[in-house]
Amino acid sequence: MPVFTYGIEPVTDHPRHAGRGDAVHNHLMSALSAAFVRLHARLTPVAFVPEVRLHQADEPIGLWELTEGEFRSDRPPPFWAFAWAGGQGLARYVTDHPEVVAGRRVLDLASGSGLVAIAAARAGAAAVRAVEVDELAVAAVALNAEANGVRVDAEFGDILDGDAGDAEVVLAGDVFYSGAMANRVLRFLLRATRAGASVLVGDPGRAFLPRERFDELAAYDVPVSAALESVQVKRTTVWRLRAGRPAAAD
């Protein structure tokens, strides 16, 4: 069943209607994404941050198979349907230390469900921007922000080769899970610190976190999905990135 297709063409390619066609296309995609999220995930409290409720999948495997089956391997797995350990730890920290974000412009990089962005908004951030490369995640962030009664600007796009804009605080939950991602994320985050932003990362000991670049702020035992992580609890650290001097590799 083609519930959700990224291949829908704009209404018309005629130059006079192209803009309108794009707008209709984008609106349609957003509506379909939101419907998909609502259909396959339930609004439930986050295990380690019960102050926040998210659209979460009960059982990862079924949804994973559905998205993979529907979109084949060029589709990302449904990261948006789970509160990852790194995001849970970082959201807990921001919730318990609101002064970190209060009154500041915040960027939540690779937002997934929007958990960290929502925690920042709840803690009094002046503005929160959540960036994602997965359109379903963008829809989930918007739905989840609304469900928690906060404003988050959910944005689709890959900004890793650019900068963090006007963000004063950059937050990133569980982003060091692959070598390719880690390299790009680290460079982005280092640029952000050099531009004056405070950069906090939540990480449950993923293999590609360059620990030597970070100072530890807090550590928690975070409940996780055993089906996803093969354990029920993950020791998760909240780190602050040191500005440091640029190295040739950066």
Ligand SMILES: C[S@@+](CC[C@H](N)C(=O)[O-])C[C@H]1O[C@@H](n2cnc3c(N)ncnc32)[C@H](O)[C@@H]1O
């Ligand atoms: C493990 S999930 C973490 C989600 C969330 N931060 C949390 O902790 O629950 C990683 C997320 O990174 C997103 N992602 C991957 N590459 C990205 C990029 N270049 N820019 C923004 N997000 C990206 C994925 O779509 C996914 O939602």
